[in-house]
Amino acid sequence: METKGILTVVSGFSGAGKGTLMHALLQRYPERYALSISATTRKPRDGEADGREYFFKTRDEFEKMIAKGELIEYARYVENYYGTPRAYVEEMLESGRDVILEIEIQGAMKVKEAFPDTLLLFVTPPTAGELERRLTRRGTETAEVIASRLCRAAEEAQGMDRYDYLIVNDDLETCVEEMHSIIQGEHSRSFRNTEFIQKIKEDLQGLKGE
Amino acid sequence: METKGILTVVSGFSGAGKGTLMHALLQRYPERYALSISATTRKPRDGEADGREYFFKTRDEFEKMIAKGELIEYARYVENYYGTPRAYVEEMLESGRDVILEIEIQGAMKVKEAFPDTLLLFVTPPTAGELERRLTRRGTETAEVIASRLCRAAEEAQGMDRYDYLIVNDDLETCVEEMHSIIQGEHSRSFRNTEFIQKIKEDLQGLKGE
Numbered sequence: 001m002e003t004k005g006i007l008t009v010v011s012g013f014s015g016a017g018k019g020t021l022m023h024a025l026l027q028r029y030p031e032r033y034a035l036s037i038s039a040t041t042r043k044p045r046d047g048e049a050d051g052r053e054y055f056f057k058t059r060d061e062f063e064k065m066i067a068k069g070e071l072i073e074y075a076r077y078v079e080n081y082y083g084t085p086r087a088y089v090e091e092m093l094e095s096g097r098d099v100i101l102e103i104e105i106q107g108a109m110k111v112k113e114a115f116p117d118t119l120l121l122f123v124t125p126p127t128a129g130e131l132e133r134r135l136t137r138r139g140t141e142t143a144e145v146i147a148s149r150l151c152r153a154a155e156e157a158q159g160m161d162r163y164d165y166l167i168v169n170d171d172l173e174t175c176v177e178e179m180h181s182i183i184q185g186e187h188s189r190s191f192r193n194t195e196f197i198q199k200i201k202e203d204l205q206g207l208k209g210e
Numbered sequence: 211m212e213t214k215g216i217l218t219v220v221s222g223f224s225g226a227g228k229g230t231l232m233h234a235l236l237q238r239y240p241e242r243y244a245l246s247i248s249a250t251t252r253k254p255r256d257g258e259a260d261g262r263e264y265f266f267k268t269r270d271e272f273e274k275m276i277a278k279g280e281l282i283e284y285a286r287y288v289e290n291y292y293g294t295p296r297a298y299v300e301e302m303l304e305s306g307r308d309v310i311l312e313i314e315i316q317g318a319m320k321v322k323e324a325f326p327d328t329l330l331l332f333v334t335p336p337t338a339g340e341l342e343r344r345l346t347r348r349g350t351e352t353a354e355v356i357a358s359r360l361c362r363a364a365e366e367a368q369g370m371d372r373y374d375y376l377i378v379n380d381d382l383e384t385c386v387e388e389m390h391s392i393i394q395g396e397h398s399r400s401f402r403n404t405e406f407i408q409k410i411k412e413d414l415q416g417l418k419g420e
Contacts (some may be wrong), residue, residue, distance in 0.1 A: 129257030154414035203338030204364040
């Protein structure tokens with residue numbers, strides 16, 4: 001069966017708990033998963049290390065990576081670039097780990113185009129009302145910020161159908177196991193095991209002929 | 211999320227251990243799964259009960275079921291009919307149980323046509339050599355019977371790509387849990403949760419407008 005890792009994109013509403021969920025997944029199955037590390041031109045903050053939080057690049061280095069096709073996808077926010085280095089992802093996939101990439105929908109679609117076997121997961125709270133409650137109860141955001149997040153969530157919801165699976169984040173424990181189980185189950189998909197199928201077909205033809 | 215059951219077709223090589231596997235799955239999760247019961251015109255054998263092993267029908271009754279479209283699929287082997295009654299399957303699916311239907315590839319494709327959301331699983335030993343060993347070590351079959359089974363397996367292998375998942379039956383325990391996990395994971399597929407997505411889209415539009 002398939003021994004290469006699966007590239008898994010995780011998107012979802014801001015406030016759906018993606019970060020906590022992925023952190024828990026990685027912590028529970030450190031041998032199984034690797035988190036994709038983005039490249040960025042923004043300056044490292046205190047406590048951030050190159051190759052851990054981000055690969056920190058100068059604008060010139062980043063633009064060379066773009067030119068050489070070394071990024072699976074990239075985007076520019078305000079004055080900084082953010083992107084997904086292809087080499088790191090491919091290395092992790094080859095080593096057999098499933099690579100998790102947290103990214104919003106536009107990026108997700110670009111990744112899917114570059115790697116058609118990418119698994120797309122969308123994390124959502126059980127209801128829209130619950131999303132609103134989670135955004136509100138942080139208590140740190142103004143009404144305007146909450147309104148703008150809900151507005152953005154309504155936009156993001158338009159793309160939910162394009163994901164393979166919905167991960168309903170109600171209880172964290174259940175949700176981590178569900179996500180793990182979905183990703184691991186995907187390893188058994190026929191289209192991810194064409195070599196296995198080809199081999200068994202040929203061997204059966206051989207045995208039949210004996 | 212989806213509360214209706216998933217119609218799950220299980221096919222696989224003779225000797226792959228489908229029967230044992232499904233029996234173990236049903237025994238471990240009796241609330242979760244229901245086995246589809248076939249209708250047949252063959253006579254009940256000792257110990258077989260109507261509505262348990264089969265729904266026993268006369269040829270006339272069976273042909274009326276065909277005419278009325280009451281069978282999802284049917285086939286005739288030698289002088290007897292075998293088929294899958296639609297009513298029983300639909301009733302179980304509505305009640306929220308995942309319905310398991312053991313059937314060979316031609317039947318599987320007919321079911322998929324009638325119910326496009328059908329999940330198709332193919333049970334296989336890890337290698338062709340292992341299939342041969344399992345067929346041989348029963349010790350009850352002549353060389354001709356084994357040769358004919360291998361020949362049939364080579365034919366069946368041609369259809370493996372059309373199944374959604376491969377279930378490699380190496381260790382029974384592992385395999386039962388893997389099959390359970392795959393079927394349960396399928397409940398989270400986006401295309402099986404269009405109502406949930408529609409609802410969250412509408413509700414977010416509503417909240418955004420507040």
